[in-house]
Amino acid sequence: MIIKEDKLQNVFSLFVEIESYKNFNKLENEFEEFQSLITSADLVIVDKLLHKQKTPVINTFISKGKLEEIKNIIKDQDIDLLIINHQLSASQNRNLEIFFNVRVIDKTELILDIFASRASSYVGKLQVELAQLKHLSTRLIRGWTHLERQKGGIGLRGPGETQLETDRRLIGKRIKRLNERLDKSHKQRKINRYARKKSRNKLVALVGYTNAGKTTLFNKLTESKQVAENRLFATLDSVTRKNKNPKYGPILFSDTVGFISDLPTQLIESFKATLDELKSADLLLHVVDVSDPDYKAKINEVNSILQDLNLIDIPQVTINNKCDLLPSSKIDIYKTRKEDEIFISAENDDGFEELRSRINNELFQGIYRGWISMDNNLGNIRSKLFDMGCIQEESISDCGKMLANIKIGNDELDQFVNIKGFKLWHDKDILQ
Ligand SMILES: Nc1nc2c(ncn2[C@@H]2O[C@H](COP(=O)(O)OP(=O)(O)OP(=O)(O)O)[C@@H](O)[C@H]2O)c(=O)[nH]1
Ligand SMILES: [Mg+2]
Known part of the structure; x- marks a missing residue:
């Protein structure tokens, strides 16, 4: 597909599928995701290629035969920027630039660039610059000045032209300065955190794969107007807002x-301190775009990043979002398979009541999941539980009592526990 437009850079998108890299958690739509990543950087793709290769080649990553073909495309299409979907070593990057005589950037640099152009808060900007400089310092090797770098544009935003030409020593100094500034603002954040703990406000953090709908949901829950868009990495800076919950107190x-996937390690490192805040969260809402065919792989990806950030032990509720994009029959099947999860559409407010009551239960009361037995005269209680959507399964005990497996917030359960003939049990086998 060729799209020609007057733009500073004519971009060639090169997607290399390496057979030996295939792993169990591969995204089906990885190719499309890579194109979205490029367009999210406000670039127009002039031409793209999907190339399969057994293993990477040491010097140039791409196999020799393909190099010539790509070089011809670059000439024919007047390409001046090639973007590849892998992380290149400094020398591979340099060799490709020499061979093609155009600028080549890898996935890491592309993501760093998107972050550089989007970060708006003071801390966010410092963090991105730090990540870029760390990346740059791996690129500062002899012979890296083969391309003139006066042009500006992608890959050059952020630290600016002068830094790109400076040596390791200056970069080291700048990194140190940035770290000091970040330390200072993190100390301030710590104080804020302490104040929050003292005020006993509960913190609920929305986490998830990019474009899952976190900001859309956040806006609904807090009546905010943060930018939510159909592009990757619409949100870079963490935002915290209060939602006054009249029943239990502020959240x-x-x-x-x-x-x-493949979030550059420099970025994780730099964002760690901000994401560290999440450590004090009482609850994580893991927002999932359930209409995405890759949603399972993305859940795994998010969980593995949460693991890296030491956040995996915080109570987590999976919020399956964008239900409006799937037929209701499919949602019904998912609901029976994922009993413990919440299904919503952040766009049209579907499922919000259940979501809100789940948040309340997780934060304030906890949830009772288990069997109950009811004497036969408690038919009215049974139908009340039914109306509340709490009954998961029913049965009759040997001595003819009604048995039900229920899932209910402890606060709601309170109204029943003292009723004569109503009993809680944790194990169906011993129910009488
Ligand atoms: N159809 C539909 N679209 C939704 C829903 N929730 C969010 N979207 C859309 O999905 C896109 C991404 O939404 P965001 O809220 O920006 O997603 P995000 O998770 O904050 O994304 P990042 O900030 O990039 O990580 C936007 O175009 C939203 O309008 C939903 O329930 N249904
Ligand atoms: Mg967002």
Whole structure:
């Protein structure tokens, strides 16, 4: 497909599928995701290629035969920027630039660039610059000045032209300065965290893959107007807002940066301190775009990043979002398979009541899941539980009592526990 437009850079998108890299958690739509990543950087793809290769070639990553073909495309299409979907070593990057005589950037640099152009808060900007400089310092090797770098544009935003030409020593100095500034603002954040703990406000953090709908949901829950868009990494800076919950007290919701597979390690490192805030969260809402064919792989990806960030032990509720994009028959099947999860559409408010009551239960009361027995004269209680959507399964005991497996917030359960003939049990086998 060729799209020609007057733009500073004519971009060639090169997607290399390496057979030896295939792993169990591969995204089906990885090719499409890579194109979205490029367009999310406000670039127009002039031409793209999907190339399969057994293993990477040491010097140039791409196999020799393909190099010539790509070089011809670059000439024919007047390409001046090639973007590849892998992380290149400094020398592979340099060799490709020499061979093609155009600028080549890898996935890491592309993501760093998107972050650089989007970060708006003071801390966010410092963090991105730090990540870029760390990446740059791996690129500062002899012979890296083969391309003139006066042009500006992608890959050059952020630290700016002067830094790109400076040596390791200056970069090291700048990194140190940035770290000091970040330390200072993190100390301030710590104080804020302490104040929150003292005020006993609960913190609920929204996490998930990029574009899952976190900000859309956050806006609904807190009546905010943060930018939510159909592009990757719409949110970079964490935002926390209070939602006054009249029944239980205030809850703070925090919207965070979305995750992606192969998130550059420099970025995780730099964002760790901000994401560290999540450590004090009382609850994580893991927002999933359930209409995405890759949703399972993305859940795994997010969980593995949460593991890296030491956040995996915080109570987590999976919020299956964008239900409006799937037929209701499919949603019904999912609901029976994923009893413990919430199904919503952040766009049209579907499922919000259940979501809100689940948040309340998780934060304030906890949930009772288990069997109950009811004497036969408690038919009215049984139908009440039915109306509340709490009954998961029913049965009759040997001595003829009504048995039900229920899932209910402890606060709601309170109204029943003292009723004569109503009993809680944890194990169906011993129910009488
Ligand atoms: N159809 C539909 N679209 C939704 C829903 N929720 C969000 N979207 C759309 O999905 C896109 C991404 O939404 P965001 O809220 O920006 O997603 P995010 O998870 O914050 O994304 P990042 O900030 O990039 O990590 C936007 O175009 C939203 O309008 C939903 O329930 N249904
Ligand atoms: Mg967002």
